[in-house]
Amino acid sequence: MQYNMRKKESWMKIGLVAVTALVFIAFWLVGYDMPYEEDADFNAPLLTDMLLGYIYLLTAVALGVTVYSIVHGIRTSGRQGFTENGVPAGRITIATWVATVVLLILTFALGATDPIKVNGKDFCESIWLRLSDMFIISSGVMILIAIAAMVFGMSGYSRRMK
Numbered sequence: 001m002q003y004n005m006r007k008k009e010s011w012m013k014i015g016l017v018a019v020t021a022l023v024f025i026a027f028w029l030v031g032y033d034m035p036y037e038e039d040a041d042f043n044a045p046l047l048t049d050m051l052l053g054y055i056y057l058l059t060a061v062a063l064g065v066t067v068y069s070i071v072h073g074i075r076t077s078g079r080q081g082f083t084e085n086g087v088p089a090g091r092i093t094i095a096t097w098v099a100t101v102v103l104l105i106l107t108f109a110l111g112a113t114d115p116i117k118v119n120g121k122d123f124c125e126s127i128w129l130r131l132s133d134m135f136i137i138s139s140g141v142m143i144l145i146a147i148a149a150m151v152f153g154m155s156g157y158s159r160r161m162k
Helices: 002-029 048-080 089-109 126-155
Strands: 116-118 121-123
Touching: 002 048, 089 126
Parallel strands: none
Antiparallel strands: 116 121
């Protein structure tokens, strides 16, 4: 049974990459150079709605899988306990969630609200500007934390501490 599940997962990943590639290839090759009706200096790609719909679908599926994973993790952690093989998995999970929420709140609060030029016009919606800053800065910080954790894990320092 385990082998079949891994095989299905592989085919699902291949299928997802193939569909994504087809959507993006179609977006770039079919009617991408169509001029925008109100201003011919800008493009109005023909398949923009298809691309946005696909992205919305992927986002909805990702959120659904996230919610399922959280619920499943909470249900199974009660049976397994918060420590696995001497590793405080429960504490690590809680610390990760708290750190992520605090990071998102801080980067939203500190986000810039200065207007920016978009397609030659000022964009001054402060909520969207803060949200954009929040996601960009949070992603950068999380990538740096992941790199630091990887370097720390590869160094073997944690094993020498024992």
